[in-house]
Amino acid sequence: MPSGPTPVTQATAQAAPRWPAVFATAHxxxxxQVQERLQWPFEADGALGRLATLAxxxxxxxxxxxxxxxxxxxxxPQLLVFAADHGIADEGMSESPQEVTRxxxxxxxSGQSPVTALATLHGFATTVVDAGVAxxxxxxxxxxxxxxxxxxxxxxxxxxxxxxxxxSTEQMHRALQxxxxxxxxxxxxxxxxxxxxxxxNASAAALVxxxxxxxxxxxxxxxxPGDTPENRRQLERLFTAITRHRKASxxxxxxxxxxxxxxxxxxxxxxxxxxxxxxxxxxxxxAGAAALVARAVVPEVMDYLVFAHRxxxxxxxxxxxxxxxQPLIDLSLGGGQGLxxxxxxxxxxxxxxxxxx
Amino acid sequence: MPSGPTPVTQATAQAAPRWPAVFATAHxxxxxQVQERLQWPFEADGALGRLATLAxxxxxxxxxxxxxxxxxxxxxPQLLVFAADHGIADEGMSESPQEVTRxxxxxxxSGQSPVTALATLHGFATTVVDAGVAxxxxxxxxxxxxxxxxxxxxxxxxxxxxxxxxxSTEQMHRALQxxxxxxxxxxxxxxxxxxxxxxxNASAAALVxxxxxxxxxxxxxxxxPGDTPENRRQLERLFTAITRHRKASxxxxxxxxxxxxxxxxxxxxxxxxxxxxxxxxxxxxxAGAAALVARAVVPEVMDYLVFAHRxxxxxxxxxxxxxxxQPLIDLSLGGGQGLxxxxxxxxxxxxxxxxxx
Numbered sequence: 001m002p003s004g005p006t007p008v009t010q011a012t013a014q015a016a017p018r019w020p021a022v023f024a025t026a027h028x029x030x031x032x033q034v035q036e037r038l039q040w041p042f043e044a045d046g047a048l049g050r051l052a053t054l055a056x057x058x059x060x061x062x063x064x065x066x067x068x069x070x071x072x073x074x075x076x077p078q079l080l081v082f083a084a085d086h087g088i089a090d091e092g093m094s095e096s097p098q099e100v101t102r103x104x105x106x107x108x109x110s111g112q113s114p115v116t117a118l119a120t121l122h123g124f125a126t127t128v129v130d131a132g133v134a135x136x137x138x139x140x141x142x143x144x145x146x147x148x149x150x151x152x153x154x155x156x157x158x159x160x161x162x163x164x165x166x167x168s169t170e171q172m173h174r175a176l177q178x179x180x181x182x183x184x185x186x187x188x189x190x191x192x193x194x195x196x197x198x199x200x201n202a203s204a205a206a207l208v209x210x211x212x213x214x215x216x217x218x219x220x221x222x223x224x225p226g227d228t229p230e231n232r233r234q235l236e237r238l239f240t241a242i243t244r245h246r247k248a249s250x251x252x253x254x255x256x257x258x259x260x261x262x263x264x265x266x267x268x269x270x271x272x273x274x275x276x277x278x279x280x281x282x283x284x285x286x287a288g289a290a291a292l293v294a295r296a297v298v299p300e301v302m303d304y305l306v307f308a309h310r311x312x313x314x315x316x317x318x319x320x321x322x323x324x325x326q327p328l329i330d331l332s333l334g335g336g337q338g339l340x341x342x343x344x345x346x347x348x349x350x351x352x353x354x355x356x357x
Numbered sequence: 358m359p360s361g362p363t364p365v366t367q368a369t370a371q372a373a374p375r376w377p378a379v380f381a382t383a384h385x386x387x388x389x390q391v392q393e394r395l396q397w398p399f400e401a402d403g404a405l406g407r408l409a410t411l412a413x414x415x416x417x418x419x420x421x422x423x424x425x426x427x428x429x430x431x432x433x434p435q436l437l438v439f440a441a442d443h444g445i446a447d448e449g450m451s452e453s454p455q456e457v458t459r460x461x462x463x464x465x466x467s468g469q470s471p472v473t474a475l476a477t478l479h480g481f482a483t484t485v486v487d488a489g490v491a492x493x494x495x496x497x498x499x500x501x502x503x504x505x506x507x508x509x510x511x512x513x514x515x516x517x518x519x520x521x522x523x524x525s526t527e528q529m530h531r532a533l534q535x536x537x538x539x540x541x542x543x544x545x546x547x548x549x550x551x552x553x554x555x556x557x558n559a560s561a562a563a564l565v566x567x568x569x570x571x572x573x574x575x576x577x578x579x580x581x582p583g584d585t586p587e588n589r590r591q592l593e594r595l596f597t598a599i600t601r602h603r604k605a606s607x608x609x610x611x612x613x614x615x616x617x618x619x620x621x622x623x624x625x626x627x628x629x630x631x632x633x634x635x636x637x638x639x640x641x642x643x644a645g646a647a648a649l650v651a652r653a654v655v656p657e658v659m660d661y662l663v664f665a666h667r668x669x670x671x672x673x674x675x676x677x678x679x680x681x682x683q684p685l686i687d688l689s690l691g692g693g694q695g696l697x698x699x700x701x702x703x704x705x706x707x708x709x710x711x712x713x714x
């Protein structure tokens with residue numbers, strides 16, 4: 001069922017970007033064709049396990065174009081990492097100082113990070129988007145040809161959500177639009193979405209708690225017996241923040257109040273990629289929180305999202321359970337910078353191969 | 358600690374093959390070097406999750422040769438699938454008639470199976486070993502160049518373990534030796550071990566139940582409320598069989614009493630591969646049961662085994678828990694013919710890449 005462009009609310013309609021139409025992919029005839037093609041002689045039903053489910057999802061996504069005449073085609077896979085800083089970092093939400101976001105971006109640009117090393121191995125071109133890092137970023141002279149920096153800075157970090165909405169509605173709209181624009185200008189039909197930014201997990205936990213209706217302590221993974229006083233203080237402050245924004249209820253209001261510039265761009269990127277029938281590999285906690293927002297506004301977007309892995313973040317576990325999604329990989333990877341998406345990618349290639357008969 | 362060649366027991370020493378020495382791989386200096394190499398700037402501890410554990414295991418395995426001067430080297434990965442039939446199939450242990458084993462071997466040889474399709478994709482040469490299929494096998498004329506058949510037939514299926522020991526001690530010794538010989542003549546330093554054979558899961562469940570000290574119902578996954586009468590009958594018959602062999606206690610006596618020719622060959626293959634410091638990817642339930650036997654005799658073999666995935670077989674879950682092993686992949690794949698090992702392989706390549714700095 002097509003979901004036409006919809007303004008957010010009356011109040012914000014004027015400034016709101018118009019997001020593209022995303023079509024649901026369910027297709028009974030196609031499903032039967034896929035099932036037939038996956039039935040190898042003398043193989044038991046279910047022998048292919050979740051590879052079969054994955055193959056069906058991928059076939060559905062590409063059904064608009066080449067399937068069933070051909071088989072799945074993947075070209076020029078892209079890893080898109082949105083980096084931004086969070087005002088809530090002022091409340092001591094992370095062990096890392098905020099400066100680390102910029103330093104990690106620089107390491108990624110120079111290929112000195114696990115993610116860029118593995119992106120090269122798995123054939124992904126990488127684009128790091130400065131969605132709102134707290135300091136200016138000068139790309140290092142040793143930058144790799146396969147890693148690009150794109151500046152889409154909405155601000156020098158969001159505001160502290162304990163004191164204000166993290167971003168204004170206008171900033172959020174610009175960030176959603178920037179996410180859409182970035183995808184529109186990227187080649188390829190597979191997009192891995194990831195993020196970077198100190199205190200991003202605190203922001204994502206706040207969103208997950210509200211959007212899944214779960215206690216903040218569960219989403220943030222703090223406040224349990226045995227926690228350090230520091231952990232308890234972090235939880236208290238984040239709790240104060242979400243209490244401050246308790247009147248926000250629409251997903252986009254929550255995004256503006258507690259999300260990050262990278263979260264909003266991820267959300268826009270998901271809409272755009274889905275509207276173009278690209279396969280979207282969703283990496284970690286922050287990208288998962290963005291998926292919750294994207295889905296609240298455009299439910300059909302879910303059909304295009306392949307949840308790559310389950311990270312160590314409690315909020316990530318929670319949101320996957322809420323969405324009733326079993327991710328492809330479960331390797332206790334920390335972070336959400338793209339490692340999990342890259343680890344899942346060979347499974348997509350395997351699913352593709354199983355349909356080539 | 359080296360484990361020298363050891364005869365099985367006094368009683369069987371004369372006919373017993375002498376298995377090769379397998380050395381434990383633990384190496385504190387190496388571990389520190391690996392840990393340092395995996396510490397990327399500004400990455401949190403644990404960011405690499407179980408990829409780090411995997412990288413360490415692989416480095417330890419290859420420490421005897423090129424590490425730490427170079428990094429990990431993988432060459433000519435091999436998939437070795439042992440096929441055999443089980444006498445216990447006479448008791449209606451599987452929905453498939455025994456003939457299916459031969460038919461599946463033929464499909465694999467002609468490349469018309471998911472496993473051969475994915476072996477090609479992931480760069481594995483495949484050897485299907487006829488360890489004891491119940492009928493002669495004539496390789497099809499359309500055989501692929503990357504898939505070889507090797508005949509090592511110990512017999513036309515094992516005997517029915519409800520009535521007899523599945524194999525004689527002499528047959529078991531020949532099978533262990535054949536497993537070792539097969540590996541000795543294969544190139545490459547990565548070996549994926551898998552199996553095929555109707556009723557192989559019943560045999561493996563019997564071994565898992567005894568070697569892990571767990572109720573047969575848990576290993577076989579039958580006998581629960583709501584089971585069909587057919588399931589209950591299968592459990593009863595298999596229970597009668599393991600009761601018949603209750604006096605067997607040494608792992609190799611259990612192997613002869615309740616294992617298959619393919620199980621014994623897998624066990625020999627693990628010893629040989631470990632003695633040559635090859636990386637061993639262990640696929641499914643039957644290969645896992647073989648690992649239990651291999652480890653009972655030569656504990657150091659465990660250092661070389663990478664448990665690739667968790668299949669849908671309850672006995673497989675049970676043995677992984679018993680070994681305190683978290684497999685790399687968990688995609689609800691059925692069978693144990695190599696799919697899981699192939700899905701795990703790109704993770705080994707990623708671990709390798711992370712150490713290349």
